[in-house]
Each structure stands twice: as C-alpha cells, then as structure tokens.
Amino acid sequence: EAQVTQNPRYLITVTGKKLTVTCSQNMNHEYMSWYRQDPGLGLRQIYYSMNVEVTDKGDVPEGYKVSRKEKRNFPLILESPSPNQTSLYFCASSLGGSRPSTDTQYFGPGTRLTVL
C-alpha cells in the first residue's frame, strides 16, 4: 500500500531534550516536505526536499533541522525543543521531478508534539 508513515504519532517531551520525528514514504517520490499545523494558521511549511541531499527552508524553519540521505526518508530534528514548537506535524511527499512538483501531496498521519 502506497503510504507516508510518521513516528511517533504522539510525543510529550521537555524543553531542550533533542528529538527526531521520522518520515518514510514507499512511493519512490522525489519531493518531501514537513509542515506544522496550528489553530488559525493552517499548514505552514518547515522544510522541503527536492531530492536526495537537496533540502531547503520553508516559511518557518527556525528551530528545526532535516536531512535527506536517502530517497524514502526525511526525518525532522528538533535539537532543543521549546514550548512554542508544540504543534501537529505532517510529513508529505509527491512525485517531484526535474522541476518543482505541482502534483499531489500525500500526507502522513501526523505527529502531535507537546513540549513542556
């Protein structure tokens, strides 16, 4: 089954404790992206990756890191989480290609993160 998976689905942590949220897709997609969703603000892009070893900042990259060492995985790293990073996080992927993708974004199930 074609899908995007994220782990963990729920996480409660404390300020300053490094964490990683994993994202994996099995559709051989080139484009992957991370979003955070907050009430009234919709979905805001954190980072995206056009292909392996190619990443770029979205609209709200501060406090986050990503890596794209292999095509299927795109982990989101919070080196020193703070309470304002409490949010619902979605990973997404799409076919991509030689130019920025305009095709369907497939979203993972989401990770609800609480930073105390």
Added chain:
Amino acid sequence: GQQVMQIPQYQHVQEGEDFTTYCNSSTTLSNIQWYKQRPGGHPVFLIQLVKSGEVKKQKRLTFQFGEAKKNSSLHITATQTTDVGTYFCAVLHYSSNTGKLIFGQGTTLQVKP
C-alpha cells in the same frame, strides 16, 4: 513571500445548504490545489487547477480558478454530514529550483444534521 488568503475561517450550515470557500492572492498563481482534512485526520488531495477560468466538478463539489488566476473557490452543493472538515487551498511558489508550497489558513465546515 506569496500569501494566500482563505475565507471564511469557519462556516456552520444546516445539512442540505450550500457552502463556498474562497482563496485569494495578490499575485498571479501558476496553479492551485485543494485539500480536505477530516477532524483528527490528515489533508487529502482533492483537485488541482491550472488554467485561467477553469471549472472542475467532483459530484457535489465545484472548483473554479479565476480568469486572472488570482482567486479560486470551492463550492459544495447540498452539504451532507460527510462534508465536515477543513478545506485548504494551496499554491506552489517556485523560482529556479525552489518548490515551496503555501497553504491558505483553511475553512472549517460544520454541518448540522
């Protein structure tokens, strides 16, 4: 950066009434996508519009792209309780090799049975 304004933020309707959400941009858009997110779920792609004045239909849903490609709308005819959720528009903003996807704030639809 490019902004996409989506209105209204919330809409409560009686089952059977129509519903419309609008996305507006100050700049010309190359394309626009629409997504639906059910409560507790993740966004799911509905459709993409690319041509000026384009109109597409999916059963009771009608999607329009403005003639100037600066606005778009999603209209649901005779809403049902299964239409409950948040509807997002999204536009791709790119130059050179960048590929940022900008989402509107979303319109949350509640349907009273």
